[in-house]
Amino acid sequence: MSALLEVENVTMRFGGLVAVDDISFSLDRGTVLAVIGPNGAGKSTLFNVITGVYTPTAGRVKFDGADITGTPSYEVVQRGIARTFQSSRLFSDLSVLDNVIIGMHTRTKAGVLDVLFRPGIARREMAACVEKAEALLRASSGDLYEQRYRPAGTLAQADRRRLEIARALASQPKLILLDEPSAGMDDAETDALVADIMRLRTEHPELSVILIEHDMRVVQAFPERVMCIDYGRRIAEGSFEAVRSNPRVQEAYLGAAAAHA
């Protein structure tokens, strides 16, 4: 079976700045890839290229057998890629429950005419969404379910991350991209997050995950495959141990002097 995601020689330039420089990798179903690298290395840009926010300057992105290079981001979701954002972008003035229901947008169908003239169909679809959303919130760690009628903007930081993941799962993705999910979490919350991601993988064995992380404790928990990016280029890839001991990675993180010391 071919890989779920294939990124082929993707380059993304903004004027003179090369944010992503000729990166290729592929990802199989049910696997986890951790992407590490210093700030500004191009990790989030890579996510934006995969999810169709940016059209790459060169290269191709293939997903599930189809070329999705330059496909608008709303269609990318439809095809099965969901994501979370580095600075969690919830719909703050809507309830927790509504946030998750909006995540199901691509999996619901009622159009304007259905809503206006066939209200029964639209209402049943919505009721099914509420049920599914409540199930997703119950499955999430923490007490999101109990807080489902709170405006999302009033949640604590850890809950905001959990809600973003629940919202991404609501679109029934084949691939989920998590952009620094542990940002702003304390140690206990980070451990809970790692447990959440592990549970996610056991519950959805087919789901692939790409994880951007700075917190090495999270990366260490998914050591099979780690990719390190610096200045837009892939400088190392392999198991966590191999990448960690790679001199170029140490140089990127600690600076040349420290690496040679």
Add this chain to the structure above:
Amino acid sequence: MGGSASPAAPGATSAVATSILLQLGGAALLYAILKAEQGWQVLTLLGLLGFGFYLLERFPWLSDFATESLARVPVVTAATAAVIVLGFPFVVGSNTYILHLLIVAQLYAVLALALNFQLGSANIPNFATGASYGIGAYVSALLALNFGVSFWLTLPIAALAATLFGFIIGIPSMRTRDTYLALVTIAFGVVVHQLLNNFDWTGGPNGLVGIPAPSLFGHSFADPLNVFGWKLPSQANFYYLAAALVVLAIVTANRLHNSRIGLAWNALRADEIAAKAQGINVAWYKVLAFAVDAFLAAFAGTIYAFYVSYISPDNFTFLVSVTIMTMVIVGGMDNIFGVIVGAFLLTILPEKLRAFSDYRLLFFGIVIILFLMIRPQGLFPQRLRQYGGRK
């Protein structure tokens, strides 16, 4: 209960009582305001209203309790509302001025509900609602005058024409955002006004005169209405017509609000990038909001044209769009009831402040500012959606 702390849910009996009493009280207050002639009467009533809003702001559970009561017994609520709306002209009697105010207020309520899809749900500052209103009025008036098309047939045609216009402004507008979007819509509004003013076939600045009154089952809307021996002035015909349109607008707004479409609009209001990441086609939903707005506004325009039987470009200026926008903001963005209250208040208040003659508009401004100081989020702010399972 879920998030917000509120006292125990109302029981069925108290819900019925609350629903009926609240609506009767609201109707009585509206009647009192409409009947008030003297300056002090108007001020007293405004003071009472202000105090009511103060209580709502101070004790948020009051509005939770009221909303839950009304929602708990929907049949009673709807029946009471129907009795009040149907019975109001009988109480008003032969006072055609009050009926006129009510018709205009209802048409503005429809316009405000139309704009609410954009401004309230999706945060699209559209200043061209007045233009869609005008297009509805002119299309139907021209059809009736030149081709003798009946009122009932012009309604859908005008609405479709205005919806087309909505798409036409929507498509270039969705490339812009916020301030720039507002400028694009202002430009469209001004262009439409100028075109109406300069074309020959729209009657130029003189407008269109002699639009025939509609008739239904042989009853002309220009004739007084006879109901079981009660004689109501001819305005009552249009009052009921406008009321029917308000009901249609409420049902439309309610269905859209509680659907994935309303949620998608809310999502792009909160965060456009996050909305795209949920698979929402942002451009399409923006254009859709323009189209729905234009569709409903055109209905209001058609009824207005046939009601006053004379329209000119000055009925559909930029200022009309601004007024509609103020109604939505004062009443409460994305709250159907709030928007209607805003429309009634802003239609009736300037008339009632005539007692202050030259200072009328100054007073009007002060009252609105004071109300907004009491209720900064609008008189009836947006509420979180409640789904059946909330217990």
